[in-house]
Amino acid sequence: MTDRADPSGARERRRLPQINPVWVLLAALIAAIIFMNPGFVEPTGYMNFLKRAAPLAILAAGQVYVITSGGFDLSVGSLITLVVVGSSMLTNNDPAATYWVVPVMLGIGVGVGAINGLIVCFLRVPSLIATLGMMITLNGLAFLWSGGAPRGYLPDTFRFFGRELIRDVPLVRFIPVSVIVLVVVVGLFAWLMHRTNLGRQVHAIGDNPVAARLAGVAVNRVRITAFVLSGLSGAIAGILLGGFAGVSTDVGTGYELQAITAAVLGGAQLLGGRGSVPAAFGGALALTAIFTLLNFLGLPQPVRQVVQGLILIAAVALAMHRRKQTGT
Amino acid sequence: MKHLLLATGALALGLAPLHAQNFDDPEEFAKQQEQLQAESMGPEGQPWVQHIGGDMVETADLGIEGPATVCFSNAGVNNPWRVVGYTNMTEEVENHDSIGEFIHVDAEGSDDKQIADIDDLLAGGDCDVMIVSPNTTAALTPAVERACEAMPVIVFDRGVNTDCPVTFIHPVGGYGFGIQGAEFIVDNVEEGANVLMLRILPGVDVLETRYSAGRRILDEAGMNIVGAEFTDGDNAKTKSIVEDYLMRGDIDAVWMDAGATAVAAIEAFEDSGYDIPVFVGEDQQDFLRKWQDKGLTAIAPTYPTYQWRTAVIAAARVIEGEALPGPEWVLPQPAITQENLDEYVNPAMPPLHYAMCGCEDMANYPEAWGGN
Numbered sequence: 001m002t003d004r005a006d007p008s009g010a011r012e013r014r015r016l017p018q019i020n021p022v023w024v025l026l027a028a029l030i031a032a033i034i035f036m037n038p039g040f041v042e043p044t045g046y047m048n049f050l051k052r053a054a055p056l057a058i059l060a061a062g063q064v065y066v067i068t069s070g071g072f073d074l075s076v077g078s079l080i081t082l083v084v085v086g087s088s089m090l091t092n093n094d095p096a097a098t099y100w101v102v103p104v105m106l107g108i109g110v111g112v113g114a115i116n117g118l119i120v121c122f123l124r125v126p127s128l129i130a131t132l133g134m135m136i137t138l139n140g141l142a143f144l145w146s147g148g149a150p151r152g153y154l155p156d157t158f159r160f161f162g163r164e165l166i167r168d169v170p171l172v173r174f175i176p177v178s179v180i181v182l183v184v185v186v187g188l189f190a191w192l193m194h195r196t197n198l199g200r201q202v203h204a205i206g207d208n209p210v211a212a213r214l215a216g217v218a219v220n221r222v223r224i225t226a227f228v229l230s231g232l233s234g235a236i237a238g239i240l241l242g243g244f245a246g247v248s249t250d251v252g253t254g255y256e257l258q259a260i261t262a263a264v265l266g267g268a269q270l271l272g273g274r275g276s277v278p279a280a281f282g283g284a285l286a287l288t289a290i291f292t293l294l295n296f297l298g299l300p301q302p303v304r305q306v307v308q309g310l311i312l313i314a315a316v317a318l319a320m321h322r323r324k325q326t327g328t
Numbered sequence: 329m330k331h332l333l334l335a336t337g338a339l340a341l342g343l344a345p346l347h348a349q350n351f352d353d354p355e356e357f358a359k360q361q362e363q364l365q366a367e368s369m370g371p372e373g374q375p376w377v378q379h380i381g382g383d384m385v386e387t388a389d390l391g392i393e394g395p396a397t398v399c400f401s402n403a404g405v406n407n408p409w410r411v412v413g414y415t416n417m418t419e420e421v422e423n424h425d426s427i428g429e430f431i432h433v434d435a436e437g438s439d440d441k442q443i444a445d446i447d448d449l450l451a452g453g454d455c456d457v458m459i460v461s462p463n464t465t466a467a468l469t470p471a472v473e474r475a476c477e478a479m480p481v482i483v484f485d486r487g488v489n490t491d492c493p494v495t496f497i498h499p500v501g502g503y504g505f506g507i508q509g510a511e512f513i514v515d516n517v518e519e520g521a522n523v524l525m526l527r528i529l530p531g532v533d534v535l536e537t538r539y540s541a542g543r544r545i546l547d548e549a550g551m552n553i554v555g556a557e558f559t560d561g562d563n564a565k566t567k568s569i570v571e572d573y574l575m576r577g578d579i580d581a582v583w584m585d586a587g588a589t590a591v592a593a594i595e596a597f598e599d600s601g602y603d604i605p606v607f608v609g610e611d612q613q614d615f616l617r618k619w620q621d622k623g624l625t626a627i628a629p630t631y632p633t634y635q636w637r638t639a640v641i642a643a644a645r646v647i648e649g650e651a652l653p654g655p656e657w658v659l660p661q662p663a664i665t666q667e668n669l670d671e672y673v674n675p676a677m678p679p680l681h682y683a684m685c686g687c688e689d690m691a692n693y694p695e696a697w698g699g700n
Contacts, residue, residue, distance in 0.1 A: 007476050039576065044575060046577055048575070147698060149680045150678060153614070153679055163595075165599070244564055245562075245564040246592060246595070248588075250561075251564065298555060
């Protein structure tokens, strides 16, 4: 569907290594951060960075399923809020409640994802609108549940996942629990996407749903699975964020767009057919690196927003340019 | 990247003078500094009916008979401070037989909606007295002037640019808030100590004045201000910012313009393995509890939610024809310190309950405020 690269261009490309620009961007940002703050190469520096990036990276890994399948999931931000508020209400300061509250929250994530998928598949509501509606609904539910202000604390057992460190680890001194969660979840999502039939089917229905159906793909089942995985990632991100920073009633605000941005930075194609979990992970790290770098530069807030916006547009333009060149 | 850094740096320098206008008024600073020290008049132990400065306005000639209808145009109930304040208000209404009906309209943080709300209330013709908590000062002034022509108006929290209301109720103010926190830091650290200032967002008058007053005192005392950062009131962002600063050097004190994210900032020190420095928070329960549990060196300036009670009391006095402090009713603005911390900590209350609510003696306390 895109223009065919002429042979001379193809020869030229062969000499250049085929590397996703998100990794170049990330390397440049990390180099700038180290330049600004040499302490970043210490474990405290990069482990804190990974800990901070974990919720967004997990969210992006889930979002990339929905984007690749040809949709959007705007509901994950308010799902995060609901998970944090709901956890504080359900645990009710009881440390022993964590063992059942965590599965309940993961269940809510799966349930919200399934409902999103069912609405998109059977009510024929475009995913943008279906998940926008879900976003507003979940925000309202979180507000109803909490009465507009947080009503409780999260016990330390619940905050373990987002806050605790495992100390005395050789080489790196310590590993935040959230980084372990990050590696496991992103690893699983990447394996599912790039090593199993499900991943191929997600790509197929995003690229051409009619062809996929004719080829025997159960389009609805795959699409619903994509939303379920995104919902699950939202619940996991919520548990980590609640653990990291405690209860607030607007904790998830803006995360849905950050997750989509991270996926697109990683080269995922809006409207489907193309997407990579590791690259979305790279996109999430790059986005977090932009925030961190702007923190270190100590620029006034309005300037930061200008710079942040410009970097994002430039990065995505770069990704698009590369796609045009490679013709995929 | 280097070009980018240079370019953004130049941009930053170019834009910097756009900030910090009008919110650093030495006269207002001095006035509020004096008011913090002033003896307040009125019944002891009930700061919500006390006042600083002795001017009174008579209301007997306004000719309103009870029970009357009081209408309240509210800027919003969109943050925990306003949630606590509005609860104070509805509970206070129960105390007054002279208030027959209480009509509340919520502008949901929008100037346009609040202007329309006030006009609707005037057109409806049911109101005898109006209370306004303006969303922003300049935008609401004409609407309040229209209301003044029809009935007695009471304004509280943020002001308006007209003296037509019967009275304007407010605590000492933003400069006072900034002064209390910064003076505490100056008294508790050495000269030249590293102070991190955390702010919610730029451009809000009550927050800008807190910052300018705090900054003035810290600068004059020779403190080394390592940074002044915006947190958007977001816990995760606050914690990340403080962690970043800790990677670059020690922090001896943290000044905040509002306390909602104070606990997240404290956790950044705990989780990075540092001692918790001198802290300025606010009167939210989560901060007060942390302070008590960890034995911090801290202070909690307040912007008391009891002013929402005062607005109802003022409306009742207008109906009953009694004199009330005016045209400005300046309420005392106490800070919570180590000496009186125990009086305000209450684990039964929600984490973002504002302790300086003056509501402990009210009939439905603590249930109506979400306590148990």
